[in-house]
Amino acid sequence: TVAHLVGAAMLVILTDTDGLYSGDPRFDDSARLLDAVRHTDRVLDAIESGASGPLGSGGVATKVAAARMAAWSGIPTV
Secondary structure, eight states: OHHHHTTOSOBOOOOSSSSOBSSOTTTOTTOOBOSOOOTTOHHHHHHHTTOSSTTOOTTHHHHHHHHHHHHHTTOOBO
């Protein structure tokens, strides 16, 4: 990621949503905002792979992939 190339201390991802949810809150009343996610969490695998279902849509897969690459480089993401 660019964050790694420039030696950034943190990757900040901007979005018009409140954050990453356990499901798609538009369709899942039980979806909850996740406080923290590790790059090894299975929910990220489903989102990043583009699996169909209520886990996300649009640009979330790209954002998750960028956050995971930053984590592999030791760069935290918010």
